[in-house]
Amino acid sequence: MEIRELRAFVAVVEAGALSKAARQLHVSQPALSQTITALERRLGVPLLVRTNTGVEVTDAGTTLLGEARAVLARHDQAVAALARHTTTGVLRVGVPLELPPRLLPTALARLAEDFPDTRVQARHLSSVAQVAALRAGELDVGLVRERPPGPDLDAALVVAEEVGVLLAADLAEKLGSPVRLEDLAGLEWFAFPRAGSPAWYDELAATLRSHGLDIGPEVPEEQRLIVELKIPAVSAGGAYAFAPPEWPYPMPDTVRWRPLAGNPITRRTWAVWPATSHRRDLAKFVAALEGHRAD
Known part of the structure; x- marks a missing residue:
């Protein structure tokens, strides 16, 4: 078995x-x-x-x-x-979509300076899946959108991004910059499945509702968010999607990124790891992630 x-x-x-x-x-x-x-x-x-x-x-x-x-x-x-006895080897890292482009490369470079023998294995997983994998001993550290409860996992805030909006170019010109959330009424939100990150989804949905926006039906759990689909979804002008300022994907002429008036949406990313871990290479990796935020 x-x-x-x-x-x-x-x-x-x-x-x-x-x-x-x-x-x-x-x-x-x-x-x-x-x-x-x-x-x-x-x-x-x-x-x-x-x-x-x-x-x-x-x-x-x-x-x-x-x-x-x-x-x-x-x-x-x-x-x-x-x-407790492991200092080097394989560091298994859970990674969400849309991290700042310099976050991981910088942290990995600093890790390699002190622990050149540590190999990093990255897995793209939702926040909920990462927390489950951490508790099952299948990950050493995860990067998640919501801080998990309970004493078994430690966490450190490593990224806080003021999220903006992706719009069709002609609509972006019409709305100006920054865009007010209430001006997105009548458009469809290109959302992600709530099951992957319930707390972050609920926070975002509450903000949209407080500005009079209809969030529409929940995306089915099995329909994973594919970042590259944001562009065709919004380019026709009937939908909008949220993205950070340093969105690490090509932006065609048909789509514009605009900041939101008042910065009503902040997306946070936490580094999370088992509270019982004593790995020095993991500690160095987390410290490097936190250093990026301080920079």
Whole structure:
């Protein structure tokens, strides 16, 4: 049995339904169902009974549940204990979309000066997925849009960006600069799925509503935000999208970036890592990120 299979099984039992567990684990429901089925096939016994309202645990499943929880707790304890002795090796970093272009290169360059043997592996993940990966021992540090609660993770604010708006060129000329949020009424917000960063989405949605804007229906969870689609979405003139001043993507003549009057939207990025970590290379990396903000 693999750790990921045991973690998936426990998640399904605790959630009471495959669909809910799949959302928590950030995998598709069919993929999660295949994992459970493969585990049952390997053990040779049914672990769950699928019903119209969710899942029920069999006697064999109840036995496995207790053992799986013990194994996962011991695994996480071992990972945390070993991390105390780790100073170099692989630093697994979670990365969101649209970081300032100089943030990571500067931090990585400073890390390489003191820890040349540390290799960095980056994964593009939503904030929620990064926090889950940190708690599962699959990431060493994440860059997230909202500070997670709880004492198990430490955090440091590394970026605070006054967000502006992307508009079709002719509309941008008509509205002038800076653009008032209320002047965007009647346009469609090119949004991101709330499930990826609920607190940041809710903060942004509340700001839009307070300026009389209709935020429209939520984007489906499975429809991931693709940054490059912002340009064609707004170029026709019927939509707007938010972007930081240093948006690191090519800007065609059909689209303009404009600041917002009063800077009503600030997007924050936090570095988050396990509170039990004693890695010196991780500390150097976080300090370099914080130094970029001070600069």
